[in-house]
Amino acid sequence: MADSAWAAGRASAFPADSEAPRHALFVRATHWIAALCFLALLLTGFEIVVSHPRFYWGETGNVLTPPLFKIPIASSRATVPTGYGYVLPDQNGWSRALHFQSAWILVLAGLVYLVFGSAGHFRKNLLPGKADASLRALGTIIGNHLRFRRLDEEQASSYNALQKLTYLSVIFFLTPLVIWTGLAMSPGFVAAVPATVRLLGGQQSARTIHFFVSLALLLFLVVHVVMVWRAGFTKRMRAMITGSAAHREAR
């Protein structure tokens, strides 16, 4: 009960009422749908890259064109000169189907999140507040992270400025960009909206940017999971699954 009293006593961005969930239902639901979709997209995206692990800039590129760079792995196609003496099994069929299906589900879940989130979640939980705005405050947080200082209870019920900025950039920059660059590779979509690819400088540029944005999102995923682990894996998982706040444990 001490924890409850403590939580009720402080001005938190999150409701202190012990009945109120740590994360709203729509946040939890869309979080896990997005997490599953993203894992599927990563795996299948990698499989698709394996069929042509070379990247180009501009509109066109193939094995007869010098690449911008290549990933030093074997390919699932014999036509790609990789330097390896073997060809990996072709996984593109199901990978492509799962990639696009996951993308659809992610986009639909994202729309649900945007609609519900605009009612206050973005402003209350993600937008950095006045206290977060100073560079010094941000510097302190980064310093604490770099020194692997134990996360204090303060952070159990609201996000710090660095977290807020990270989540905001994943939600409003990296994810839209990965969707845009993905659509810019679709011949049907590009025929309908040519500007999607023109603004990126060509379909091969879109593919290359898509790859790097995916790497950035993968980096986010790794850091995110490590931070959840350090902050108390069980508590955080429970908060994101059942919604129950950490302080309920005291009962």
Place this chain on the structure above:
Amino acid sequence: MKSISRRKLIATGLGAAAGASALGVAAGLGSKYGLVPPDHDGLYGIGETLSYGAHRLLASNSLAREFPRSEISKTPFPNEVAPPSETFKRLQAGGFADWRLDIDGLVDRPGSFSLAQLKNYPSRSQITHLACEEGWSYIAEWIGVPLSRILDAVGLHPQARYVVYFSIQRDGWDSLDLTEARHPQTLLAHGMNGGELPVGFGGPLRMRVPRQLGYKSVKFINRLTLTDDLKKFGKGLGSASPEGGYAWYAGI
């Protein structure tokens, strides 16, 4: 543990029933208006249907980008995946004079076209992007007779819904809905970059579908058939691609 109230249970039941019937109605309407692809069954059917349905609903008539001559790739990649058969080599030795495009199925005037006959139709030339599902691409000029002209020449039965096309290569067959088949940029291509269509790029005759990925542009075409139902062909999935795990609709 909260008990679930009767009201909540009834509301949930009604909601589920409404949802299920809405899905049923959507499936019926989608099928009626040609928004459901032949490979809509199975684990990934939802994704395939959403992509195909969205494209047909929102962008049936859009045109693929066409490029200036200066953008034509210096090094197009032929991707010759299978060696030509003996029959093909014999036809090639004869300069493809005996190559025929047979057209049958739901048409008023089934027939057989030689390359010379096809070339007598007004041709269209377009410089478009060809992207392989693997990720590589090139830009080339394609010269050919719009498929819609040939469909007009043979006359379609009103119940015809798909054009199924076959390659001289075994297992090389695919199909297009009439929206794509009648699209002005869908060509029976016999020329490339100002010359004949090289064998490596599908010569003497190749389907060119610039709004879809390269595998839809099947090489060495020698037969078209018009049908009302793709279930009659192969495993009923619309083309050889879904049988190998690839989507029938490749416009993504």
